[in-house]
Amino acid sequence: MIPFVDLKAQYSGIREEVNAAIQGILDSCQFTLGSEVAAFEDEFAAYCNVQNAVGVNSGTSALHLALLAADIGPGDEVITTPFTFVATVASIYYSGATPVLVDIDPRTFNIDPEKIEAAITEKTKAIMPVHLHGLMSDMDPILAIARKHSLLVIEDAAQAHGAEYKNHRAGQMGDMACFSFYPGKNLGAYGEAGMVVTDNPEYLRKLRMLRDWGAEVKYEHVLKGYNYRMEGIQGAVLRVKLKYIEEWTESRRAAASHYDRFFAGSGLVTPYSSPDYRHVYHVYAIRVSNRELCQKSLQEQNIQNGIHYPIPVHLLPAYSDLGYKSGDFPHAELAANEVLSLPMFPEITREQCQTVAQAVKDSALAGIAKVS
Ligand SMILES: *Cc1c(COP(=O)(O)O)cnc(C)c1O
Numbered sequence: 495m496i497p498f499v500d501l502k503a504q505y506s507g508i509r510e511e512v513n514a515a516i517q518g519i520l521d522s523c524q525f526t527l528g529s530e531v532a533a534f535e536d537e538f539a540a541y542c543n544v545q546n547a548v549g550v551n552s553g554t555s556a557l558h559l560a561l562l563a564a565d566i567g568p569g570d571e572v573i574t575t576p577f578t579f580v581a582t583v584a585s586i587y588y589s590g591a592t593p594v595l596v597d598i599d600p601r602t603f604n605i606d607p608e609k610i611e612a613a614i615t616e617k618t619k620a621i622m623p624v625h626l627h628g629l630m631s632d633m634d635p636i637l638a639i640a641r642k643h644s645l646l647v648i649e650d651a652a653q654a655h656g657a658e659y660k661n662h663r664a665g666q667m668g669d670m671a672c673f674s675f676y677p678g679k680n681l682g683a684y685g686e687a688g689m690v691v692t693d694n695p696e697y698l699r700k701l702r703m704l705r706d707w708g709a710e711v712k713y714e715h716v717l718k719g720y721n722y723r724m725e726g727i728q729g730a731v732l733r734v735k736l737k738y739i740e741e742w743t744e745s746r747r748a749a750a751s752h753y754d755r756f757f758a759g760s761g762l763v764t765p766y767s768s769p770d771y772r773h774v775y776h777v778y779a780i781r782v783s784n785r786e787l788c789q790k791s792l793q794e795q796n797i798q799n800g801i802h803y804p805i806p807v808h809l810l811p812a813y814s815d816l817g818y819k820s821g822d823f824p825h826a827e828l829a830a831n832e833v834l835s836l837p838m839f840p841e842i843t844r845e846q847c848q849t850v851a852q853a854v855k856d857s858a859l860a861g862i863a864k865v866s
Contacts, residue, residue: 496837496846498798499678503841504742508734512684515730524726527706531729535689537736538673541656542665544691548701549724553652553674555705556688557585557622559722560648560670563690563700566591566619573613574622574650575605576806576818577826581674582624582650583807591619593816595808597823602766603627603779603833606825607635614639620646625654625664627802628680628746628776629766633659633667648672652688655681656743658772665691670701675732680746680776681739687728745840746775752844753778753836756851777802780854781832788834788857795853800835 505512515530524530531549539547550556566572568590574582576595586593596613599606603626610621621640623631631649640647649671651657654664665671673679675687690701700717703710708719750765750773757764763781767773779802782788792799806826808818820827836850 495796496798496842496850497839498800498835498837499839500841501677501682503839507841508738511734512731515734516684516727519726519730522726526723526725528726528729530726530733531724534729534733534736537733538689539691541663541736541739542671542691543663544665544671545693546695546698547689547691548698548705549729550688550690550705550722551724552686552722553672553676553679553688554581554585554588555720555722556652556672556674556690557581557648557650558588559701559704559720560672560690560692560697561585561589561591561620562704563670563697564620564646564648566646569617570619571615571617572620572622572648573605573610573618573645575624575626575826576808576823577603577803577829578624578626578650578807579652579803580807580810580812581652582622583813586622592617593807593813594618595816595818595823597825598829599632600825600829602629602632603829604629604631605636607632607639610636610639611643614643614645618643618645620648622648622650623668624650624652625657626777627765627779628653628657628774629771630654630657630659630664633662637667646670652676653679653776654774655679656739656772657774660770669694670697675728680743680774681732681735683728684731685725685728687724687732689724742840743774745842746838747773749838749840749842749844749847750775750778752847753851756848757855760855762854775838777835778838779833779835781829782834782854782857783832784857785832785834788854791857792850792853795849797850797853798837801833802835803833804830806830
């Protein structure tokens, strides 16, 4: 069997350190926030080349608080992409603002900057680009549009720890950026956790208050806040794992280049790559036009796989109130029908990549998969 991700393999490499970190929390009883979370915030901010970081209890909470810290709420509009995990759009709803969707660039799967301006109204307050699969959005034109129209940019970097765009890290270019440490993400907690990073001291102050009931001084609630605190154990575990993230990312990139080479000349569409970008391959997604048969043949060979994501947000029943319909975002809709995520984790071997690629190509050559 070739798994889709292998969290056990990763744990076995860091077992002693992680166990000691968790024991440290049990001994100190700093179960929520505390010194390990504070140290992790400093270290993660440095990793992102950003001044400040605020640890929270999920990536979704990070997105929600970033919007609130920017005073975005009812009557406001936030522009994002329909080809994302549902949490991006859900967080905009949590804030009370209205999500406005813009189609993707079919090469990168990320929001198409050329389509953003047409979606801007006098209600637009922010653009929320999603760095899908670990590839950063095309930030230069996005930031230029934001500056021109006085909009904020809040990065959904939940899949993009350590990703780079023209030598800028994910989290470094937007006004705020939000990360998830869901266990399966490139930097994963042993439970739920998330982070907002920002250079802005005013956002920092509000984010810290909002995650802990809106108070800077205990029981003096200045803002209507939340219980979105990061747990001490997650901070301690993530501090251990942060030491390895670069090594793990390079292993992912090596695996991706094995896949790229095995697919070269096959005509299959592999993930976008360019010297301007450091893709961190949270997901390695190819396009296949007859995905069901391809998945069936992978399953028969015990190769796990996934789809990120099969239904664009505007076609999900939960978000029908947005008023979009099938055909509104053709590139997102086609991508949702064609993407196929192959096994990707730092410990995957070249031989495993070869086995997977061969299985995919066998179905492609049988006329099953898309030839570009
Ligand atoms: C995982 C993810 C989130 C949400 O993060 P959680 O920690 O699961 O709440 C948001 N946006 C994207 C793009 C994600 O992949």
